Amino acid sequence: MTVPTTPRAVTRADVARYAGVSTSVVSYVVHDGPRPVAAETAARVREAIRVLGYRPNASAQALRTGSSKMLGLIVPELDNPFWPELAQEVMHAAAARGYDVLLASSDGEAAQERDRLRTLSARQVDGIIVTSIMTRPDLSTVTDPGIPMVLLNTFFEVPQYASIGVDALRGAHDGTTHLIEHGYDSIGLVMGHAGPMELREQGWMRALRDAGRPDGPIARCAFTRQGGYEAGLRMFGDGAGPRSVFVSSDMQAVGVLRALHELGLRAPDDVAIVSFDGSAEADYTTPQLTVVRQPVETMARAAVDRVLGIDAEHPWHRDLVPPRLVLGSSCGCDVRR
Amino acid sequence: MTVPTTPRAVTRADVARYAGVSTSVVSYVVHDGPRPVAAETAARVREAIRVLGYRPNASAQALRTGSSKMLGLIVPELDNPFWPELAQEVMHAAAARGYDVLLASSDGEAAQERDRLRTLSARQVDGIIVTSIMTRPDLSTVTDPGIPMVLLNTFFEVPQYASIGVDALRGAHDGTTHLIEHGYDSIGLVMGHAGPMELREQGWMRALRDAGRPDGPIARCAFTRQGGYEAGLRMFGDGAGPRSVFVSSDMQAVGVLRALHELGLRAPDDVAIVSFDGSAEADYTTPQLTVVRQPVETMARAAVDRVLGIDAEHPWHRDLVPPRLVLGSSCGCDVRR
DNA sequence: CTGAAAGCGCTTACAG
DNA sequence: CTGAAAGCGCTTACAG
Numbered sequence: 001m002t003v004p005t006t007p008r009a010v011t012r013a014d015v016a017r018y019a020g021v022s023t024s025v026v027s028y029v030v031h032d033g034p035r036p037v038a039a040e041t042a043a044r045v046r047e048a049i050r051v052l053g054y055r056p057n058a059s060a061q062a063l064r065t066g067s068s069k070m071l072g073l074i075v076p077e078l079d080n081p082f083w084p085e086l087a088q089e090v091m092h093a094a095a096a097r098g099y100d101v102l103l104a105s106s107d108g109e110a111a112q113e114r115d116r117l118r119t120l121s122a123r124q125v126d127g128i129i130v131t132s133i134m135t136r137p138d139l140s141t142v143t144d145p146g147i148p149m150v151l152l153n154t155f156f157e158v159p160q161y162a163s164i165g166v167d168a169l170r171g172a173h174d175g176t177t178h179l180i181e182h183g184y185d186s187i188g189l190v191m192g193h194a195g196p197m198e199l200r201e202q203g204w205m206r207a208l209r210d211a212g213r214p215d216g217p218i219a220r221c222a223f224t225r226q227g228g229y230e231a232g233l234r235m236f237g238d239g240a241g242p243r244s245v246f247v248s249s250d251m252q253a254v255g256v257l258r259a260l261h262e263l264g265l266r267a268p269d270d271v272a273i274v275s276f277d278g279s280a281e282a283d284y285t286t287p288q289l290t291v292v293r294q295p296v297e298t299m300a301r302a303a304v305d306r307v308l309g310i311d312a313e314h315p316w317h318r319d320l321v322p323p324r325l326v327l328g329s330s331c332g333c334d335v336r337r
Numbered sequence: 338m339t340v341p342t343t344p345r346a347v348t349r350a351d352v353a354r355y356a357g358v359s360t361s362v363v364s365y366v367v368h369d370g371p372r373p374v375a376a377e378t379a380a381r382v383r384e385a386i387r388v389l390g391y392r393p394n395a396s397a398q399a400l401r402t403g404s405s406k407m408l409g410l411i412v413p414e415l416d417n418p419f420w421p422e423l424a425q426e427v428m429h430a431a432a433a434r435g436y437d438v439l440l441a442s443s444d445g446e447a448a449q450e451r452d453r454l455r456t457l458s459a460r461q462v463d464g465i466i467v468t469s470i471m472t473r474p475d476l477s478t479v480t481d482p483g484i485p486m487v488l489l490n491t492f493f494e495v496p497q498y499a500s501i502g503v504d505a506l507r508g509a510h511d512g513t514t515h516l517i518e519h520g521y522d523s524i525g526l527v528m529g530h531a532g533p534m535e536l537r538e539q540g541w542m543r544a545l546r547d548a549g550r551p552d553g554p555i556a557r558c559a560f561t562r563q564g565g566y567e568a569g570l571r572m573f574g575d576g577a578g579p580r581s582v583f584v585s586s587d588m589q590a591v592g593v594l595r596a597l598h599e600l601g602l603r604a605p606d607d608v609a610i611v612s613f614d615g616s617a618e619a620d621y622t623t624p625q626l627t628v629v630r631q632p633v634e635t636m637a638r639a640a641v642d643r644v645l646g647i648d649a650e651h652p653w654h655r656d657l658v659p660p661r662l663v664l665g666s667s668c669g670c671d672v673r674r
Numbered sequence: 675c676t677g678a679a680a681g682c683g684c685t686t687a688c689a690g
Numbered sequence: 691c692t693g694a695a696a697g698c699g700c701t702t703a704c705a706g
Contacts, residue, residue, distance in 0.1 A: 011682095024686080025693075027686080037691070056684070057461065057684070060682075061685080078425040102439055102440075103428070122394070124395060225620070280416060360677085361677055361678080362675090362676065372676080396698090397699035400698090677704105678704095678706100679704085679705100681701095685697095685698090688693105690692085
């Protein structure tokens with residue numbers, strides 16, 4: 001019985017020995033340059049690579065070239081499905097450019113976010129994409145000034161940083177206006193904890209004022225299903241809630257739906273709802289949510305391209321991507337997607 | 338105006354120079370060994386590290402030590418929230434041991450899974466955790482035999498591989514038995530595409546036979562919300578569907594609920610449901626799903642510990658973790674979690 | 675207690 | 691067209 005000795009990875013030297021060439025030539029073949037290699041020699045090397053199953057050691061390449069071909073991605077959490085959907089698109093966009101993604105979760109805490117930033121930069125990632133749940137990400141202690149960074153999913157411009165985000169004001173305005181057009185006489189707001197007059201709140205308010213309507217009631221809560229549930233109970237529990245409501249995230253809307261159900265209220269018959277995000281879960285709620293959809297794939301691709309400097313005409317630049325109203329039946333439209 | 342020169346990361350040599358010691362001593366201080374350092378010298382070095390913001394270059398460390406302090410995690414996708422929930426727990430468990438996670442998605446395709454395995458091993462990850470959606474993961478072309486690997490979320494033992502998974506047969510048996518105990522006269526199965534007589538299917542069938550009941554109808558479909566929706570329409574569309582149903586995943590159950598709603602059937606009054614997985618989304622469906630919950634955190638921690646060899650009394654070993662029935666109201670229990 | 679030196683696997687300018 | 695050599699930043703046995 002052959003007991004395998006502790007296995008050692010195949011290195012370039014093994015390939016060179018097998019093919020009867022120098023190690024340099026192996027590299028030239030692997031990268032198709034920078035020096036030319038005779039066709040016959042190259043064929044021998046390629047055969048050796050195939051037979052031995054050689055793959056260049058990524059750590060050595062990173063050390064030598066200063067580029068790890070990895071991108072760091074910091075998300076606040078993975079419990080809210082919006083983030084994994086965004087992460088998946090970032091991974092796809094990165095893979096298309098030959099990059100892997102080192103994923104880190106900040107658990108929504110600034111201290112952890114700082115720590116992740118430090119870790120990622122120690123790992124020599126070629127760029128970091130930060131999707132912060134916080135109003136303004138705390139970037140004060142970023143140590144490595146050389147590492148490209150973009151902020152993804154910010155709703156506002158952040159001075160000195162490249163950022164990408166949806167036009168939240170317009171999205172909230174569109175969603176609220178849709179409820180107004182349905183003719184509902186009152187339109188409340190369920191709003192996650194964010195900065196004062198966050199853009200979704202502004203959009204909701206402007207839409208009401210543009211239509212000459214009075215402000216509706218506001219319930220503030222966490223950006224979670226549970227938060228939306230509690231806000232829903234508060235807003236509609238006394239029987240004096242508004243006829244419709246704009247909700248600042250799908251997850252919260254899911255919670256509002258549960259609250260309505262428990263209270264014996266029906267959507268959209270008793271309370272119509274439009275929410276912000278457009279995640280897959282919103283497609284299968286009862287009733288199906290009408291949403292202001294963030295174009296996740298577009299945003300992810302823009303973030304990857306920008307952090308890689310492919311599109312670096314301006315060092316700091318904001319990409320504002322347009323949201324899109326996607327009709328379900330929770331608004332009263334009775335559309336089936 | 339000071340134009341910053343292209344920034345260079347702080348290296349050990351910078352620290353040594355600043356502190357007036359050799360580079361070796363810097364390493365000794367950073368690792369608290371393997372050579373002793375005079376207290377005063379160590380203090381000087383630590384001060385230099387702080388001032389300069391030094392972090393060891395992870396690529397260099399990986400090259401030198403052969404350990405990257407990274408774990409690879411391959412998931413089939415991130416659209417089904419079960420996977421990000423599992424990924425999050427893996428990231429937490431890994432972080433607790435000082436490891437970062439390189440996440441890769443196979444999109445449910447064997448070819449991509451092979452490719453990801455190659456990529457991860459080229460990156461010198463210290464171990465790979467594979468969560469395959471496939472009945473048996475195709476590991477035929479794993480090149481690097483030296484890299485520890487564990488299979489997470491397999492329902493059966495895989496010869497020659499460490500694997501971790503829930504006792505699916507027992508879980509399905511428990512879930513189905515619960516429906517039997519409710520007294521429903523017929524119990525169908527909505528089953529994802531898997532191997533012949535997959536364990537969830539076996540568990541359902543055995544529970545019925547153990548109770549002396551006839552088999553119920555089976556609808557097979559994809560492991561998605563859409564799949565469950567279509568299966569639900571097929572099973573209940575003609576008005577002759579069973580009184581209750583066991584569903585092989587939460588996502589499919591979400592789809593079944595939508596189908597029932599469209600057909601004008603109510604859960605649990607017309608059709609009672611129990612599903613398998615226990616993801617966060619299932620907590621907020623209407624009605625709240627009764628689920629057979631996979632202990633995701635336990636599984637993730639076991640996978641990380643095993644792949645790191647912390648618990649390596651047996652090279653190939655199967656951890657079978659127990660599922661738990663968590664009552665909601667979709668089974669007819671009227672419990673609120 | 676401290677430091678000079680080898681070597682991890684690679685890329686690439688340089689010499690032949 | 692091919693190869694010997696330097697050096698990326700680190701860890702650690704070895705010498706002092």
